[in-house]
Amino acid sequence: MSRRAPRAPRALSGAAWMIAVICLLPMIAVVLAALTGGTDTIVSLVSTVLGRYAVNTGLLIVLVSLGTFLVGVGAAWLVTMTRFPGVRFFEIALVLPLAFPAYVLAYAYTSVLDHPGIVQSTLRSVMGWGPRDYWFPEIRSLGGAALMLVFVLYPYVYLLARASFLQQSGSTFMAARALGARPLAAFLTVSLPLARPAIAAGVLLAVMETIADFGTVAYFGVQTFATGIYTSWFSLGDRAGAAQLAVCLLCFALLLAVLERAQRGQAKYHDPSRGQKHQPPLHLQGAQGWIAMVLCGLPVLLGAIIPIIALISLGLGSDQDLLSARYLGFVRNSLVLASTAAVLTVIAAIGLGFYQRMQPGRLSSSATYISRLGYAVPGGVIAVGLMVPFAAFDNALDAWMRATFDISTGLLLTGSIWLLVCAYMARFLAAALGAYEGGQALVHANMDAASRSLGKGPFATLRRVHLPILTPSLLTALLIVFVDVMKELPATLIMRPFNYDTLAVQAYRLASDERLEGAAVPSLVIVAVGLLPVILICRQVGRR
Template structure:
C-alpha cells in the first residue's frame, strides 16, 4: 500500500480522536455526577453502625413501608390512567379525541406539591367541599366521615395525577408504532377489540409502558414537597429531618444510601427494559390497516369521561382553585420581596440550564466521536443523576465540600490567622452543580435524540473538508440540533424552577426561591399565600408542555 493510501486511511481515525478539552469536560461532568453517590456511600459507612441499628429499631421500617406503599399506589394508578388514556385516544374515535390527546399531557406542568396545596384548600375540613356539605345537610363537625386528604393515599393521588403523562406519552408512542396486521389478525381470529388489546397491543407495548412506570416510581421516591406537607414519613422526608431538625449528618447519609440503592436498582431495571424494547417502522405497520374504532352513544360518552377526568383533576380544577386562593391572598407579585424570589429562581434556572446543556453537549459529542468504554461509561454515569433524588444529591455534595471548607479554614487559621469560612458550602454554585447532576440526564436525552438525526456521513464530509471535531460540532451539529438544544435547555430550566428538596437543603442563607416560598407558606398553613408563587411555577411549567403537545400532535 502506498504512503498516500496509508495517510488517507489514517486520517479518519485521527479525526475521530476527541480533543483533550472536550474529553476533560465530559469526564469532569461525569465525575461530578458520580461524586454524590460515592460521598453518600463513604459518609454512611464511616459513621459506624450504631446509627444504623438505631434507625432499624425506630424510623427505618416506617420510612421503608410508607415509601414502598407510595410506590405501589402510584405505579398502579399511573399504569391504569396512562395506558387506558393512550389506548382510547390512539385506537378509538369519539367526540373531542383530538383535544384530549393533547390535554392529557397538561398535568406535567404541575409539581405534585402544588396540587397538594390546591386540593387541601378544596377538600380539607374548612375547604369548600366539606363546608358546603355541612351547610346543605346541617351536619356538625362530628356528624359525618370524609376521606382525609393529608394522608398516604392523598399523597399517592397527587403524584398519580401529575405523573401519569409519563406513561401516557410512552404508551401512546408505542401504540402508534405497532403493526396493524397483528391487531387485525387477532380480530380475524375472533377476539373482540378489548380482547385484541389485552392479547396483542398491551404485550407489544410492555417495554415502553414499563419504562414509563419506572420513571414515575423514580419521581415518587424523589418527591419531598407533597409527602412533607401531608405528613407522610418517607426516606425523602427522613433525610431532611435528620439533616436539619436532628443535626444527624451520619443518619442522613445512611438514609440517603438506602434511597440511593433503591433508585439505582430502578435505574438498572429501566435500562434493562429499554435494552429489550423492540421498535417497528410505523410506515409499514399502520399503513392501510388497523383503522380506529368509532365509538358512539354510551361508549363515546364513557370514553370522554375517562379521558376528561384526569385532565379535570390534574390541571383544570387545580388552576381554578389556585386562582381563587391567590385572589384572596395578600401576596403581591410586584413587591420587591416577590421580585427577589422570582429573580433568584430565574437566575438559578438560567445558569443551571446553560451549564447542564453545555455538559450534555460535551458528554454526548464525546461519546459520538470516540465511542469507547471510557466515553460510554461517562455517558452512563451522567444518566444516573436522574435516578438520584434531590435530597440524596444534596447530602452527597454537602458532606465532601463541607469537609473541604472546614479543613481549608483550619489550615488558613493555623498558617495565616485568617478565617476563610465556608467558601463552597452554602453557595449558589454548589446548588447549581446539584441541579446539573439531577437534570443532566434529561438534557442528554434530548441532545442525543436530536443527534440521531445527524448522519455519520455529515461528519465524514466535514472531515474530508479538513475540519476537526470541534469545527464539525460548531458548524454542522449545533445548527441542526438547535431545536433539540432549546428543548433540552427549557426542560432543565422548568425542572429547576420546580425542584424543592435540594434547594431547601443547599440554598444560601436568606436566599429563597418561588418554590421555597410556596413550601414555607404552605407549611405555615397560609395556603392562599402559597397559591401565588405556585401559579408562577405552573405558568413557567406550561412552556415545555406546549412543546410536548405540539410533538404529540405531529405524531398523529
C-alpha cells in the same frame, strides 16, 4: 483508502470525564459518609423509624405504579385506538398535568377537600351536618399523596404507551379480531403485551419521581425516606443518620435506573408487516363515546383544571404581591438558578454527546452512563452527597488558614450558588442528554466526513455543522432543565445559600405554615413556567 475519523481531543475527553465525576461524586460521598457514621445511628434508625419509612415508601410506590399504569395506558389506548367526541383535544390535553409539581397539587386539593374547604363546607350546609356527623376521606394521608403523584406522573406512561401503540402494525390486532376476539380482549392479548417495554419504562420513570418527591409527602405528613433525610439533616442535626438514610434511598434508586435501562433496551419487537398497515380506529358511538370522553376528561379535570381554578381563587384572596421587592427577589433568585443550571447542564450534555460521537466505545459510553445516573437519584441524596465532602473541605481549609496565616476563610463552597448548580446539573443532566441525542440522530456521519475533507477540526465541525442542526433540540433541553430546576425542592431547601429563597421554597414555607392563600401565588408562577415545555410536547404530539 479512507481516512480514519480523528480521536476526540484530550480537552474534550477530560471535560467529559470531569462532568461524569461531578455526577458520581454525590453518590460516592454519601456512601462514605454513611460508612463512617458509626453503627449507633443505623441501629437507632432500625429500632425507631426505618421500618415506617420503608413501608410508607413501598406503599407509595405500589399505589403510584398502579394508578399511573391504569390512567396512562387507558387514556393512551382510547385516544390512539378509538374515535369519540373530542379525541383530538384530549390527546393533547392529557399531557397538561405534567406541568404541575405534585406539591402544588397538594396545596390546591387541601384547600378544596380539607375540613374548611368548599366541598365539606357545602356538604355541611346542604345536609345540615355537624363536624362529627359524617365521614370524609382524609386528603392529608398516604393515599392522598399517592393520588397527587398519580395526577402529575401519569403523562409519563401516557406518552410512552401512546407512542408504542402508534408504532404497532394493525395486522396482529386485526388477526385477533378475525379469530373472534372482542376489541378489549384483542387489546389485552395483543396490543398491551407488545407495548409492555414502553409502558414499564414509563411506570419506572414515575416511580423514580415518586421516591424523589419531598414536598407532597412532607406537607401531608407522610414519613418516607425523602422526609427522613431532611428531618435528620435539619431538625435533628444528625448528618450520619441523613447519610445512611440517603444510602437506603440511593440503592433503591439505582436499582430502578438499572431496570429502566433494561426495559429501554428491550423496547422493540420484530414485525415484518410494521409500517404497511395501521390498525383502523374503533368508532365509539352514543353512550360508549360519552363514556370514553368522561374517562379521558377526568385526568385533565383533576390534574390540571381544578388545581388551576383552586390556586387562582386562593391567590386572589391572599396578601401576596408579586410586584413587591420581596417577591421580585424570589423570582430573580429562581430565574438566576434555573437559567444558570440550564445553560451549564446543556453545555455538559453537548460535551458528553460529542465526545461519545467522536470516540465511540466503552470509555465514552461509561462516561455518558455515569452522567445519566443522577436522574434516578433524589435531590435530597445529591444534596447530602455534595454537602458532606465540601463542608469537610471548607472546614479543613479554614482550620489550615487559621493555623498558618491567622485568617478565616469561612465556607467558600458550602452554601454557595455554584455548588447548588452542580447539584442541579447532576440531577437533570440525563434529561438534557436525552434531548441532545434525539437531535443528534439527524446529523449524518457523512456530514462529519465532509467537514473533515474541508479541513475543519472537531470543534469547528461541532460549531458550524452540529450546533445549527441541533438548535431545536438544544432549546428543548434548555427549557426542560429550566423548568425542572424551578420545580426542584429538596436540593434547594438543603443547599441554598443563606437568605436566598426561591419560589418553590417560598411556596413550601407558606404551605407549611398553613398559609395556603399565600402559597398559591408562587405556585401559580411555577405552573405557568412549567406549561412552556408541556406546550412544546403538545405541539409535537399534535404534529404526529
